Amino acid sequence: MIMKLTVTEITKKIKFLLESNFNSPVCVVGEISNLSVSPSGHIYFTLKDESAQIKVVFFKRYRMANTYKLNQGDKVEVIGDLSVYESDGLYQIIARKVVYDSAGDFYKRFEETKRILEKEGLFDKDKKKDIPLIVKNVAVLTSPTGAAIKDFIQTLKLNRVGLNIDIWPVQVQGAQAIKDIISKMQVLDRYVGIYDVVILMRGGGSLEDLIIFNDETLAREFFKLKIPTISAIGHERDFSICDFVADLRVSTPTAAAETLSKPYLELRNRIRDNINKIIRMSQIKLDKNYQLLDKFLSLVSYKNPKNIIKNKKEIVDKYLSDITSGIGLKIKNKYLILNEKLYIVEKKNPINIVNELKSKVRHIDSLLSSSINNKIEKCKFSLDILNQKLKLLNPENILERGYSIVYKNKIPVGSLNDVNLEDYLEIQFKDGYTSVFVTGKKVKKD
Incomplete structure (x- = not known):
């Protein structure tokens, strides 16, 4: 049992x-x-x-x-x-x-491989290819199910950086992984001009886990890649031979994502700062233009023909009021005199005097009526003359007779001296406007 x-x-x-x-x-x-x-x-x-x-x-x-x-x-x-x-x-x-x-044997082999490759110049800085400032297309040699690639992609997402990531699945542990990675690197060499960078990636592990990246053949193949290379193997404290032959070594897969994201983040910040600067400068310019517009509107309002006509009309109205008041005052005075005479007549009451006075009154009344009528006619004549002047001053009537009004910057042009070559003018007709470009000037000779 x-x-x-x-x-x-x-x-x-x-x-x-x-x-x-x-x-x-x-x-x-x-x-x-x-x-x-x-x-x-x-x-x-x-x-x-x-x-x-x-x-x-x-x-x-x-x-x-x-x-x-x-x-x-x-x-x-x-x-x-x-x-x-x-x-x-x-x-x-x-x-x-x-x-x-x-x-230890592992470190002996590590140091021996490092010494050989360093002597051959595989670690030399002048042989390292430049990593493009802006990277768009990336080939990643890594395990597709490992935490390393997940951390790499998650960091790019957090930074809101959209790169074209192609994962080239390889084993990243064990002796068989070396042949697998080398074969993929040999294929990748055909993609020069398509990929901006190749990343050899693996998460942290023990010395034994990372030992394949100390393989001399693998390191040589990694060095031979024509595409710029980045090694992102292990943790920050871990170093491998592939780190030394890579064009750029970063401490972790997350650091690789941060390195590729940095130019995008800096460019994004610079664009944001420039946008804010443009908005601020545009607001200042807009405020200045508003002030200039207010100034022009005030000037146009002051010299507007309608306002001029309105002022003239007020003057005419005042003249009419003064004339009417003067005639009424004279009539009132005449009536006062008449009442005074009638009072004297009534008081003395001689019939002859009365008749004589009546005759004088009728004569005075006739003169007064004639004077008043003449005065009114004169006032009407003066008023007609003022109305004719007003009509002559009215731009609308001028336009009806075939004339036109020339404006520069919304202000009527009164003299040839106000116009310069290459000015844009606006001409008002009775039925609309047209714009002209000044190409010449001719001064009127005396």
């Missing part, structure tokens, strides 16, 4: 079997990888060789007594106890002592 166990129970049994069989300290040789220090001072790393790896915990109390300072890639001897960390179900070494053995 099969024994039924919980995860905890099976883990405890494995822990007991492991620790009971290794009941004394062990000494294990390997290379340090994924080295990290916790805030509390404990050191965690992976001890590995070409075929396997094991987790190591170096607690602070043991580390403080150790003279050797651990470094990534060093080959070391780890002396400690084998244990099972039950929460993760992993077996590990609780290190008591770590002794330096030599430089």
